[in-house]
Structure formats: structure tokens, C-alpha cells
Amino acid sequence: MNSQAELEEVRGTFGTVVYESIRKKEDLFNHNFWKYAVRSVFATLFLTMGTAVAMQSGQIANGIAHGLGKFTYAFLFAWSLVMIVYMDGELATSNMMFMTVGTQKKYISFAKGMKILMTCVLFNFIGGIVFAWMMAQTSIFQNLPADHFLYTAVSAKFDKTPWIIFFEGIFANVAVNTAVFSSNRMMNGDGRVISIIFIIFIFAFLGDEHVIANFCSFPLAFFANGGAIPGMTVGTVLTNYIMTFIGNFVGGGLLIGWGYYWLNKNETVYLD
Numbered sequence: 001m002n003s004q005a006e007l008e009e010v011r012g013t014f015g016t017v018v019y020e021s022i023r024k025k026e027d028l029f030n031h032n033f034w035k036y037a038v039r040s041v042f043a044t045l046f047l048t049m050g051t052a053v054a055m056q057s058g059q060i061a062n063g064i065a066h067g068l069g070k071f072t073y074a075f076l077f078a079w080s081l082v083m084i085v086y087m088d089g090e091l092a093t094s095n096m097m098f099m100t101v102g103t104q105k106k107y108i109s110f111a112k113g114m115k116i117l118m119t120c121v122l123f124n125f126i127g128g129i130v131f132a133w134m135m136a137q138t139s140i141f142q143n144l145p146a147d148h149f150l151y152t153a154v155s156a157k158f159d160k161t162p163w164i165i166f167f168e169g170i171f172a173n174v175a176v177n178t179a180v181f182s183s184n185r186m187m188n189g190d191g192r193v194i195s196i197i198f199i200i201f202i203f204a205f206l207g208d209e210h211v212i213a214n215f216c217s218f219p220l221a222f223f224a225n226g227g228a229i230p231g232m233t234v235g236t237v238l239t240n241y242i243m244t245f246i247g248n249f250v251g252g253g254l255l256i257g258w259g260y261y262w263l264n265k266n267e268t269v270y271l272d
Contacts, residue, residue, distance in 0.1 A: 014260055014272040015105070017184045022102040025090070029116050036090065040120045043089030044127030048216045050080025052135050054204075055217075059149035069149050074205035078197040080213075081179060085196060092120040093212055096249050097177040100257035121212075121245075128215030136223035144224055151229050154221040157209070158231030162243045165209050169247020170255065172208035175199055177256040211244040 029036045054077035062069030084091055099113035108116075135141060144150065160168070179199035183192040203210065218237060221229050264271055 013185050014181070014264055017181065018098055018101045018105070019107055021098050022107045025095070025098070025116055026108055026112065029112075029119070033119075036116075037119065037123045039088060040090040040092075040123035041127035041130070042087065043084050043091045044124050044212065044216055045131050046083035046087060046089055047080045047091075047213060048128065048131040048135055048220065050077055050083065051213065051216045051220060052141070054080075055148075055150040055153065055220075056140060058153070062149060070205060073149065073153070074201045075197070077204045077213075078200035081176065081200050082193055082196050085180065085183060085192070090120050090123075091176075091212060092117060092124050093173050093176050093210060093248050093252055094180045095120050096173065096253035097180070097257035100253040101261045104258065104261045124212045125215050128212070129219045132216055132219035133223050135220055141220075141224040150217075150221050150224065154217055155229050155231045156207070157214070157240055158233075158236040160209075160240075162239055165240055165243040166247040166250075168206075168208040169211070169244040170251035171206065172203040172210040172244075173248040173250075173252035174255055175203035175208070176210065177252040181256070181260075209240065209244040209247065211241055211248050214240060214244060 025036070028039070054073045054075075057076050058069035058073035060069075061072035081091075083089070095117050099108070099117045102108040103110045103113045157165075179196045182195045182199060186192045186195055218232070218240075222232065260272055
């Protein structure tokens with residue numbers, strides 16, 4: 001990187017956040033690949049924990065009042081991203097935004113940006129499987145009823161058409177990257193946490209599709225059940241992962257990433 005030239009180009013919060021994030025990610029990836037890999041694995045550790053408590057709370061809440069489970073699930077699931085942001089986990093869906101903008105602004109080469117992104121995807125996936133299996137061994141996930149909130153929530157995903165999954169993937173990652181970017185503009189920790197929770201609540205409550213969240217919830221349902229749940233086949237799982245990934249990239253990489261790159265390009269006054 002030509003730091004001096006690039007620092008002169010960076011203007012406004014959006015450019016600063018992207019530049020500093022790209023610099024950290026590329027430096028770690030280049031100098032200690034396995035530390036980058038572990039940060040990617042840790043992202044799904046926190047996501048698995050958030051998913052687990054949200055699913056179990058949703059089950060309890062539905063026992064209190066029909067429909068309350070969805071509200072409770074969405075609120076508690078949102079804390080997953082709070083943990084990821086504050087613990088510096090590497091989440092592929094936010095990297096879709098960072099790498100898209102970074103390559104457009106020449107902060108990083110296209111090849112290196114895609115290599116970092118796909119490495120993050122791989123280790124998010126590995127972490128999701130490992131920590132889902134570990135979570136399924138805990139007492140609270142033993143002998144769940146067939147109509148448990150976890151099973152019904154995950155099974156419902158397999159009833160969606162690829163077209164629906166694609167569009168829900170777009171909205172999910174618009175929310176995630178808006179939360180990541182917005183939290184960086186807050187002046188204090190309280191503002192960061194509140195912005196993340198209420199923005200992530202949107203996609204979680206709407207039931208939109210987030211590929212890394214599904215890396216955690218699908219295996220959690222599988223391991224807790226001791227096998228496939230209704231609707232879960234190799235085909236339905238792969239279809240969901242592929243269409244969600246594409247939708248997430250459109251939402252986070254193109255709509256938010258490229259969109260705000262274009263909005264700020266060559267601007268000197270109206271900058272984000």
C-alpha cells in the first residue's frame with residue numbers, strides 16, 4: 001500500500017472506516033494467516049452462542065404467548081453481531097462490503113480481496129459446524145421436542161423457493177452492513193450497541209436469509225436432532241447456502257458497498 005497517497009484520498013467516515021478495516025485485514029492475512037483464520041472461526045463462535053440463546057428463548061416465549069417467540073428470537077439474536085464487532089471476529093458478510101469498496105478504491109487488489117473474503121467464508125463455515133456440534137452436546141439442547149422453535153424456524157427455510165431466498169439474502173446483508181457501518185459512526189459504546197441491535201432486529205424478525213447465520217443454525221438443528229430435520233436434504237441445504245450467498249453479496253457488496261462507493265466518489269462536500 002502507498003499509505004501517504006491513500007490517506008490523502010480518504011475523506012469522510014465511510015472512506016476512513018473502509019481504509020482502516022482493509023489495512024488491518026490485509027496485514028493480518030499477509031503476516032499471520034492462521035490468526036486471520038481463527039478470527040473467522042471466532043465469528044461463528046459468537047454467532048452460534050447468539051443463535052442458541054435466541055432459539056431457546058423463542059421456544060419459551062412462544063409458550064407464554066403465541067408469536068412472542070419470533071420477537072424474542074430477533075432481539076436476542078441481534079446480540080450476536082454485538083459480540084462479533086466488539087471481539088473483532090471476521091464475518092464474511094461484512095467483508096463483502098469492505099472488499100467490494102476496497103477493490104474499487106484501489107486499497108487492495110481484486111485477487112487479494114476475493115482471497116480474503118473466501119478464506120473468511122471457509123473458516124466461518126468450519127467454525128459454524130464445530131461450535132454447533134459443541135453446543136448440541138450441552139444439556140439445554142438434549143431431547144428437544146419435535147416442534148421446538150429451533151426445528152420449526154430452520155425447517156421453514158427449506159420451504160422457500162430459490163427466488164425468495166435470493167431476495168431475503170439481499171435484505172439481510174443490507175441490514176448487517178448498515179449495522180456495521182452505522183455502529184462505526186456512533187460517538188460512544190452505548191450508541192454502537194443500540195444501533196447494531198435494532199438494525200439486526202429488522203432482518204432477524206423478518207426471517208431474511210444470512211448465509212453465515214445459516215452456517216450455524218442448520219448444523220445446530222441437525223446435531224440437536226441427531227440427524228436431518230423435516231425438509232433438510234443435501235439439495236435444500238446447498239440451494240439455501242448458494243442463493244443466500246449470492247443475495248448477501250448483492251445486498252452487502254453491491255447495494256451498500258458499491259452503492260456508497262459511488263455516492264462518495266469525487267464528492268468533496270456530501271460525504272458519508
